[in-house]
Amino acid sequence: MRILESVRSVREWRSAKNPRETGFVPTMGALHAGHLNLVERARRDNDAVLISIFVNPTQFNDAEDLRRYPRPLEKDLDLLRAAGADAVFLPQPSEIYADGFRFEVHEKELSRILCGAKRPGHFEGVLTVVLKLLQITRPERAYFGEKDFQQLRLIQDMVNAFFLDVTVVPCPTVREEDGLAMSSRNLLLSPGERKIAPLLYEVLRTSSSAAKAKARLEEAGFRVDYVEDKWGRRFAAAFLGDVRLIDNVEL
């Protein structure tokens, strides 16, 4: 597995691989079975798989959240080797944001609702870094999880709006046995919070309305950011302690 630490090294790796088809999986690391499912899917569809691990500072609207985001790099690299990844891109913020974040991608509708209404600047950071990463890696296909459904929709729309030559492949949410959507932030839950956390999925699935789901979550001890129905799905974000969890289900 090649470790690529600069934009130049990615470009060289890509041109040496030509004309093989490459699948790209962007992540922020602290990898779990949800990420590895994207890697597996990318391996099935492509000749080569490239993963990026980059804790993107511009998408964190909370400095403390960025500071404590888990970064178990050696373990991540072992998991990717075992998963058969061909290359991993580990960029530096100074190279990705050599422009000092003077340029950014703004979207004016979807990015303002649901999580976007609660996390100002978040989707600008996400879209900007995804555009940069797609431009650097030039994959045939890029893989994104439905766990972050709003993000997936925004990326699909950006790819269409800017005529980017890549196919976005959506992948279903991978869950723990008790239903909790896998997330790097689950590592930050206390044992007590971890026990309550699966209720988020359970309540979204079984409540007769978004309002009832919100009330049930609050009763269980969640601090609810929102529960909303949209696109035939039910979306929620809620805190346990200071850990923010998100999930969505088809209605």
Ligand code: AMP
């Ligand atoms: P992250 O490292 O959290 O930025 O996630 C990187 C990619 O993995 C995104 O496309 C996420 O939607 C996807 N992902 C994260 N968790 C899951 C999950 N539990 N199931 C499926 N995809 C996921």
